[in-house]
Amino acid sequence: xxxxxxISLLFLFVLIGCAPEETDLLGIKQPDEEKVTKAxxxxxxxxxxxxxxxxxxxxxxxxxxxxxxxxxxxxxxxxQPYGTEASQFTKEALPSGTAIRxxxxxxxxxxxxxxxxxxxxxxKMLNQELLRKGLxxxxxxxxxxxxxxxxxxxxxxxxxxxxxxxxxxxxxxTNRGFNAQAINETESCAIKGNINRSGKKIYHVPGGQSYDxxxxxxxxxxxxxxxxxGFVRAVR
Numbered sequence: 635x636x637x638x639x640x641i642s643l644l645f646l647f648v649l650i651g652c653a654p655e656e657t658d659l660l661g662i663k664q665p666d667e668e669k670v671t672k673a674x675x676x677x678x679x680x681x682x683x684x685x686x687x688x689x690x691x692x693x694x695x696x697x698x699x700x701x702x703x704x705x706x707x708x709x710x711x712x713x714q715p716y717g718t719e720a721s722q723f724t725k726e727a728l729p730s731g732t733a734i735r736x737x738x739x740x741x742x743x744x745x746x747x748x749x750x751x752x753x754x755x756x757x758k759m760l761n762q763e764l765l766r767k768g769l770x771x772x773x774x775x776x777x778x779x780x781x782x783x784x785x786x787x788x789x790x791x792x793x794x795x796x797x798x799x800x801x802x803x804x805x806x807x808t809n810r811g812f813n814a815q816a817i818n819e820t821e822s823c824a825i826k827g828n829i830n831r832s833g834k835k836i837y838h839v840p841g842g843q844s845y846d847x848x849x850x851x852x853x854x855x856x857x858x859x860x861x862x863x864g865f866v867r868a869v870r
Contacts, residue, residue: 665737665754666781675732680706681720681769684728684753686736697748698761699739700786702773704800704812706863712852715817716800718862720769727763728755739779752782765789768798771807817853825857826850827865835865843870 673686676693681703684696703724704717728734736751743749753760764770765786772790775783794801801807803823805816817823826838826848837860838845854860857867 665735665752665759669738670754671736671738671751673734673736675728675730675734677730678721678725678728681717681724681764683748684724686734695746695748696736696751696753697744697746698764698770699750699752699779700772700775700783701761701764701770702811703764703770712814713863714812714814715803715806715823715853715855715859716769718859719799720764722862723764723767723769724760727758727760728753739781741779750779762786762789765793768793768796768801771800771812773811814853817855823853823855825854825860827852827854827860827863835863836868837861837865838868842868844868 671688673688673694673696676685676687678684679695682698682701685693686696687693703720704714705711706713706717706721732755735754736749737754738749738751741750759782761770761782762785765772766789772783772786793799794807800812803817806813824840826845827850828836828838828848829851830836837854837857838848838850839857852863852865854863854865860867
């Protein structure tokens with residue numbers, strides 16, 4: 635019996651010794667500290683973009699690497715389904731004043747001058763959590779900035795298999811972004827968001843007096859999503 639225990643322990647030590655140093659027991663890589671910059675959150679712009687203050691006092695916009703959330707603030711683009719939810723998740727995870735770590739890959743910034751980073755808060759990475767929750771897709775995969783792409787794609791596959799959030803509706807997630815029409819045509823997102831001539835945002839639910847006549851500028855899956863986007867419920 636004692637010999638069996640000794641052999642088992644030796645085998646365990648061998649396994650631990652062979653494990654990659656950059657991963658923990660869950661297979662989640664830890665940040666490369668040589669590529670980490672400390673920062674403080676100023677505000678969340680949308681689900682995948684932040685404004686931060688660096689240690690030297692300079693403020694920068696930060697774009698999450700390798701992920702894409704539905705749009706909420708892009709000019710001339712309607713709020714996309716689940717975009718408000720993704721933004722809210724990021725706001726709750728990173729309230730103003732939160733200390734974060736920005737892990738860069740190879741490129742420093744994108745063509746808009748935004749810093750490109752994997753954003754760590756505590757022991758979690760925001761890029762990864764958005765994928766895990768089904769609030770983002772893997773996107774903008776360009777060499778050489780691919781440190782976490784394999785892990786991200788695995789997490790994305792799990793979220794897709796579980797039909798989480800953006801994956802609930804076939805055809806919504808595409809290789810080029812998000813196709814709102816795929817959701818607009820489903821009964822589960824039947825709430826109509828209409829903007830009247832005075833600019834007031836009103837949403838109509840099925841069964842409402844004007845529902846059938848309303849032509850929506852946007853559609854929503856839940857009333858909360860409509861309210862978060864600034865719409866108020868129609869009186870009738």
